[in-house]
Amino acid sequence: MRKWHALLVAAFTLCAMPTLAQLLTDFEGYPLGANGQVMFRVPNFSGSTAGFLESSPNLAAISNEQALSGTQSLKVSFQFKAAQTNPWVRLTTFGAASLPNPIISVTLPFSLWVYVPAGTPDFRLTLGLRETNPTGPIGGNGGTSGAIEFVGAPSKSGNAPAGKLITTKGQWVNVVFDIPNEPVVGFTGNGILESTTGKAVLECLAITPADSSVVGPYTFYLDNLAVVPEPSTVGVLGLGLAGLLLRRRRSA
Secondary structure, eight states: OHHHHHHHHHHHHHHHSSOOOEEEEOOTTSOTTOBSOBSSOOTTOOTTTGGGEEEEEEEEEEESSOOSSSSOEEEEEEEEOSSOSSOOEEEEOTTOSBSOSBEEESSSOEEEEEEOOTTOOOEEEEEEEEOOOOOSOTTSBOOSOSOEEEESOSOEETTEEOOEEEOOOSSEEEEEEOGGGSOEEESSSOSOOOOSSSEEEEEEEEEEESSTTOOOOEEEEEEEEEEOOOGGGOOHHHHHHHHHHHHHHHHO
């Protein structure tokens, strides 16, 4: 029994050692209805993509309509204008009142959960990372100076990146960007993700319609944004520990 116990402890330690999951936000504790204030600005905030959008809906708001855990998430809703060429949305974190310009790792995967209601058209999701070479902690304000690369998209049309296709409706789906191994295409950058500190800023989520002729509206919910352990170095026990740590941090 002692031998098996020792092996289990050793395996658990080995799996958990590389990196622990680090939660950026689960949107708990913020006022319901706060719009464009928590990490992400409203969809039409960015001048890069505001021209593609109708004036309403225009939401990046704290909501209790859906939640992966706890009671709150971020509700995102917008609609494209008709007859646009290469439309997309730059859902930016630039200067948000809470959790602006959050630092993430470029050497580890980034995870988020998305819930898409029935009736929302399919869309593609891409990370926009700003190369600020930040030195602060994960989730801290990493600044706004530096080029932006699209991560998770092998190509783009105009400036609309062709990222991960989101098709599942009516349930929470985990979307993981294995940043060191994802394709990269430049937005304002050179198409090479570069950092002297191993970190960058999550400048935006880029949302591109799967069919550019479908105007929407597009509505989805985001929850539990986190830097997570490298899949190849973390086994079942390590992932279980990561989940436990996320739950603990949410309840702290």
